[in-house]
Amino acid sequence: SLIQQGLISNSPSIPTYAFSIPTLETFRRLRLRAPRLSVQAFLKAVCDTQNNIYHAELATPFAETLDVYLALLRLVDQQVAKTLKRDSPHWRIKNACPPCTYKLVDEPPLRHDILLAIDGGNSLKRFSNAGTASNNLTFNSDYFVSREEVDKFARKEKEAGSSKGKKGKGKGKAKKAKEPEGADDDGHLLSSCTERWKANADDALKKTFSCFEEAGVFVCLCRHGHVLAIADMVSSGELAKYPLAVLDKVNQALGPGKKLIAYDIGCTFKKT
Numbered sequence: 001s002l003i004q005q006g007l008i009s010n011s012p013s014i015p016t017y018a019f020s021i022p023t024l025e026t027f028r029r030l031r032l033r034a035p036r037l038s039v040q041a042f043l044k045a046v047c048d049t050q051n052n053i054y055h056a057e058l059a060t061p062f063a064e065t066l067d068v069y070l071a072l073l074r075l076v077d078q079q080v081a082k083t084l085k086r087d088s089p090h091w092r093i094k095n096a097c098p099p100c101t102y103k104l105v106d107e108p109p110l111r112h113d114i115l116l117a118i119d120g121g122n123s124l125k126r127f128s129n130a131g132t133a134s135n136n137l138t139f140n141s142d143y144f145v146s147r148e149e150v151d152k153f154a155r156k157e158k159e160a161g162s163s164k165g166k167k168g169k170g171k172g173k174a175k176k177a178k179e180p181e182g183a184d185d186d187g188h189l190l191s192s193c194t195e196r197w198k199a200n201a202d203d204a205l206k207k208t209f210s211c212f213e214e215a216g217v218f219v220c221l222c223r224h225g226h227v228l229a230i231a232d233m234v235s236s237g238e239l240a241k242y243p244l245a246v247l248d249k250v251n252q253a254l255g256p257g258k259k260l261i262a263y264d265i266g267c268t269f270k271k272t
Contacts, residue, residue, distance in 0.1 A: 002018050006020055006021050008021060008024065008065050008072075009065060009068075010061045010064035010065040010068060016061065017058070017061040017065070018065075019062060019065050023046065024065065024069045025069075027039075027042050027066065028069070030042065039059050039063050040059050043058050043059060043062060089142065090252060090253035092142045092143075093142075093229065093253035093254065094254065096222070096226045096228055097222045097224050097226040100222045100224065100226075101114070110258075111258070112259065112260040113254075114223075114257070114260075115222065115259075115260045115262070116221065116222060116228070116250070116260070116261045116262065117220070117221050117223070117261070117263075118218070118219065118220045118221075118243050118246060118247065118261060118262070119218070119263065119264060120216055120217065120218040120238040120242060121216050121218075122215055122233070123216065124214065124216055124217050126212065126213050126214040127211055127212060127213065128212060128213040128235075129211075143229065143230050144229075144231065144232065145229055145231040145246060145249050147232065147234060149245055149248075150231050150232075150234075150241055150242060150245040151241070152245070153240070153241040153245050154239075154241045212235065213234065213235060214235075215234070215235060215236060216233045216238075217230050217231065217233060218230070218238065218243060219231075219246070220246045220247065220249075220250055228249075229249045230246070231245050231246050
């Protein structure tokens, strides 16, 4: 068979094209470091190294074969995880970072059990009309929080007065933003960023272009940079439901404890 010869084809019955496993693995690793690398550019480089002429019809079968190869890798990973008993829903979060999650015998209690950082980014966008053929497919991942889990934390009603005074523009002279005074419930001084920070705007004002299905991702990392959980930001900005869903997943895995969380708009999120 082709697989015994180190080749994979895009067709299981009548193969027309076949690509070597090292070639597919090379492209996979290159894409991890350079996500913008296209299939066409990679194939052109491969053809150049072999002194062959690149033909445009190679792109589609290579992309299809790559999907087959990635599916095989996921199946192998699932079987290995099952054999090693690492297939529980929260195994990866509990073991992602040994310095953060492992506890030694008779280890003295720390002021905080774990240090986390959460934030959203809007660089990973996807158009709503891109990849529609895979809309009914489910990608099983121990990283991503499903959309159903995220929507459980969606606000069913708008907060009273949340958009009061924010519709329209005044005709008079613009007034200077009022500086927050005093301190919060924990005695920390409030700064002007509480009112001015863009990410701290009301949920109703966090709009994105309607052409995007995915507007970015919201992530949770430990202090050593290991990703614990990710949530897709769907057709919206950085809404409160995303950090709530991500932290809920982390809390389910790590259990109760004192967690110190860094968040650029934590001054407002703590009231959510």
